[in-house]
Amino acid sequence: MFLFFSTECSEQQAILSPEESKHCVRVLRKKIGDEVLVTDGKGRLIHGIISTLSKDKTIIDVKSIKEYPPSEKSLHLVFAPTKNISRIEWMMEKCVEIGIHSFHPILCAHSERKVIKPERLNKIVLSAMKQSQRFHLPKIHELITLNDFIRNIDDSAKRILCHYEPGNIQLKDIDWALENYVLIGPEGDFSPEEIALLKKSNFKTCNLSNSRLRTETAAMMACATFNIVS
Amino acid sequence: MFLFFSTECSEQQAILSPEESKHCVRVLRKKIGDEVLVTDGKGRLIHGIISTLSKDKTIIDVKSIKEYPPSEKSLHLVFAPTKNISRIEWMMEKCVEIGIHSFHPILCAHSERKVIKPERLNKIVLSAMKQSQRFHLPKIHELITLNDFIRNIDDSAKRILCHYEPGNIQLKDIDWALENYVLIGPEGDFSPEEIALLKKSNFKTCNLSNSRLRTETAAMMACATFNIVS
Numbered sequence: 001m002f003l004f005f006s007t008e009c010s011e012q013q014a015i016l017s018p019e020e021s022k023h024c025v026r027v028l029r030k031k032i033g034d035e036v037l038v039t040d041g042k043g044r045l046i047h048g049i050i051s052t053l054s055k056d057k058t059i060i061d062v063k064s065i066k067e068y069p070p071s072e073k074s075l076h077l078v079f080a081p082t083k084n085i086s087r088i089e090w091m092m093e094k095c096v097e098i099g100i101h102s103f104h105p106i107l108c109a110h111s112e113r114k115v116i117k118p119e120r121l122n123k124i125v126l127s128a129m130k131q132s133q134r135f136h137l138p139k140i141h142e143l144i145t146l147n148d149f150i151r152n153i154d155d156s157a158k159r160i161l162c163h164y165e166p167g168n169i170q171l172k173d174i175d176w177a178l179e180n181y182v183l184i185g186p187e188g189d190f191s192p193e194e195i196a197l198l199k200k201s202n203f204k205t206c207n208l209s210n211s212r213l214r215t216e217t218a219a220m221m222a223c224a225t226f227n228i229v230s
Numbered sequence: 231m232f233l234f235f236s237t238e239c240s241e242q243q244a245i246l247s248p249e250e251s252k253h254c255v256r257v258l259r260k261k262i263g264d265e266v267l268v269t270d271g272k273g274r275l276i277h278g279i280i281s282t283l284s285k286d287k288t289i290i291d292v293k294s295i296k297e298y299p300p301s302e303k304s305l306h307l308v309f310a311p312t313k314n315i316s317r318i319e320w321m322m323e324k325c326v327e328i329g330i331h332s333f334h335p336i337l338c339a340h341s342e343r344k345v346i347k348p349e350r351l352n353k354i355v356l357s358a359m360k361q362s363q364r365f366h367l368p369k370i371h372e373l374i375t376l377n378d379f380i381r382n383i384d385d386s387a388k389r390i391l392c393h394y395e396p397g398n399i400q401l402k403d404i405d406w407a408l409e410n411y412v413l414i415g416p417e418g419d420f421s422p423e424e425i426a427l428l429k430k431s432n433f434k435t436c437n438l439s440n441s442r443l444r445t446e447t448a449a450m451m452a453c454a455t456f457n458i459v460s
Binding site for chain 1: 320402454
């Protein structure tokens with residue numbers, strides 16, 4: 001069944017935004033009295049009945065609510081957006097399907113892309129959450145510099161840097177913590193100064209694969225690895 | 231360093247096709263005497279020197295050859311091409327980067343796409359092999375019906391069907407054989423008759439993920455799982 005998203009959910013009602021309402025009326029051709037599923041993106045799955053319906057606002061009367069707890073361990077993916085934004089859009093869609101907690105786009109010395117469109121990326125992430133029937137909406141953080149990212153990272157989290165060096169541990173053999181930040185290099189890789197800074201900031205380097213992966217493949221592979229072995 | 235591909239390799243010379251030669255001359259602006267790397271896609275990495283150069287034919291004199299054995303265990307991915315072909319093209323590119331032996335496109339009862347363009351797919355796979363610095367070119371088999379696929383599959387290979395059923399083993403916990411055929415359902419899933427036929431044909435069902443994955447995400451996730459745990 002199609003899953004709607006609403007930021008206005010109470011114990012009694014869920015209200016759909018104009019965008020979700022349009023989809024409800026025009027694409028899915030729902031009618032008053034129809035049963036629907038709604039999530040608030042915070043772990044709640046609401047089963048309800050449409051009581052008011054228009055292309056601007058839809059009200060759903062709640063019949064039952066089921067709470068899904070967040071996964072015990074969280075993956076925070078830190079990456080430099082690629083020059084060709086569609087590669088990052090694709091990667092984000094796939095990571096949401098596979099399972100991820102948040103995205104941290106960063107600016108590195110070799111970043112070719114300095115701007116992203118958060119609205120478009122939020123739409124992709126929301127759509128992937130609904131499509132894969134997940135009930136926790138991953139957060140997309142603001143694009144900030146690598147330096148600012150390092151300054152703000154919380155102290156208790158595990159810090160992992162995917163950067164090939166002979167003799168490194170493999171990502172799949174990492175001892176995962178509850179919160180895990182995994183860094184993927186930009187298309188031109190991190191600069192030697194950035195690598196030095198990250199190591200000084202307690203990032204543990206690890207190898208992701210024996211072959212050379214594109215940055216978006218590396219990000220997706222890191223997410224797959226976390227979900228398979230953590 | 232850029233990796234060229236050649237189907238005409240001897241102990242003495244590697245000859246580049248017109249397409250590879252054009253890239254060599256026009257894009258990379260190589261000159262006679264330049265050192266280059268060539269693979270035959272069968273595990274050989276050739277280090278050589280350009281001795282003849284034109285946009286139609288390039289001859290490389292071999293200086294040294296290194297042989298890379300194929301991986302001990304092989305993954306053969308069996309999937310129904312999606313209606314939107316770009317999703318399959320993307321999946322094949324990613325699987326080549328991550329590591330795969332062959333692709334088996336099949337026609338199922340719910341297949342929406344009945345035709346593929348092998349030439350275009352071969353180009354994508356070749357390009358991904360070169361980009362990820364791999365030396366074995368994955369084979370793309372002809373699009374055949376699920377019935378014909380089952381009739382032709384070799385007896386000694388492991389047969390795995392990714393099809394969610396409560397209580398199934400997870401794909402990551404499979405005991406992999408040397409040759410492994412992994413089947414991914416089409417967008418509308420396999421029909422009940424197809425599932426029954428596959429089970430009768432000794433396909434072991436397993437679960438890939440706890441959430442609902444698109445067909446191309448499932449294929450890519452199966453490939454990632456094989457490479458991470460096998």
